[in-house]
Amino acid sequence: MNKFKTLGLGILISFFLTISSNADSIKIGTEGAYPPWNSKDASGNLIGFEVELANELCKIMKAECTIVEQDWDGMIPALLMRKFDAIMAGMSITAERQKTITFSQGYADEVASLAVMKGSDLEGMDTPEGINLSLGGSDVKKALKTLTGALAGKTVCVQTATIHQNFLDSGDVGSVNVRTYKTQDEVNLDLASGRCDAALAAAVAFTDYADKSGKQVVLVGPTFSGGAFGNGVGVGIRQGGDDAIGKRDAKLLKDFNKAIDKARKQGIISKLAIKHFGFDASM
């Protein structure tokens, strides 16, 4: 009996020890399926721009961090349910999301683009190189009109719950046939198989896929930014509050903002961005 008591006590103590040692640690959620932002290597380890950046930011904050994996479509609910404390998953800062969570300052920004398979009749659309939806103006209007005409009746594939889906749902390019997928990998697969006439995502997501798979995926139309596409990618954090946990979340936001400032000044973000994107996507 005594043995069991000691054993029970030992388990209890080790349990409390784990809790207390976790008190200062930060759990960061990422998708692990959106290269080059975040992905996994062959043996299942999380890699990519945001995984390395997260480790650098934690070093600056002198915090112990663990990075955990979470499916994209459950990312924000999981944050709200406290499965982790921060999101670093290529998540753009949008007004829609800011109703539910808060964001640090942006650390990187990257344009979105349509992609098709080589030989598609959508190739060679007459549009400007890039449009910023926040600026508006006649150029943007004209480009959206061209896109509306070209995409009429086409099936455009996107990952679910992304800025890209929001844009297609917004009606800016008419009523296209939107098909949503759980991951960007599945979007790429169906673009290559021909089930999708076009796909919309971060431009690097397509160029990365084309590089790795050797498939003839080409970018078409303008690159998109602003408006539904948000204002860069930041760290998603729960909105702060007056209670102890809310205060901790508010402090976490401050710490991340400071750490991003420092990392930017030291050129860490630029360096990592060039390493993973091939160009300086930092902001």
Add this chain to the structure above:
Amino acid sequence: MISSFPKLLGATVITLKLLSLSLFFGLLIGLLFAILRMNKNTIINKFAYGYSYVFRGTPLLVQIFIIYFGLGQIEYLRSTFLWVILKEPYWCAIIAFALNTGAYTSEILRSAFETIKPGLIEAGKSLGIPNKVIFYKIQIPIAIKQSLPAYGNEIILMLKGTSLASTVTLMDLTGVAKYIISTTFKPIEVFIVAGGIYLFMTYCVHNLIKFLEKKYGFQT
């Protein structure tokens, strides 16, 4: 929670369409393979057994993925007329569901056929009724009655199985529920409403089978 209800009800129509078409084709496949299973030819027999073994032995999700994403990778297939059907997620889902429920249905029907007392068939034979007529008028009706409870179970399993259609981009009840969650970030509320709708459909199927059992089943 309440505002999501009409959207979810609209998606229920897709779920019911998937269910009814899969059950229809599944029943045909099941009947065919149940008959093949009882064939005395070993090759035909083994083939039918192999089909039911493979489709009952692998997860439905894997079957859908193989049919939707797997077949989509075969370049040759894309140039054939089959691609017209396989291009659509809707038909891919129905093919997967029908093949899956067909395997289970064939087992249900086979065991039902096997429980028919030989005396009943012998009685038909002694009256000079041709074998074909014995099959259609005696064996099939008894087998259907025998298999009703188990088949009712299969319908309910298939109803819940249709939720996997959302993994191949179909906007069925589960697909729309996930979509609403992706914009509202309220998983608990929306899934409870969706779950309630599934529960209600199961309730209806359950009572329909109970009614049929009472009407056509054996009173023992």
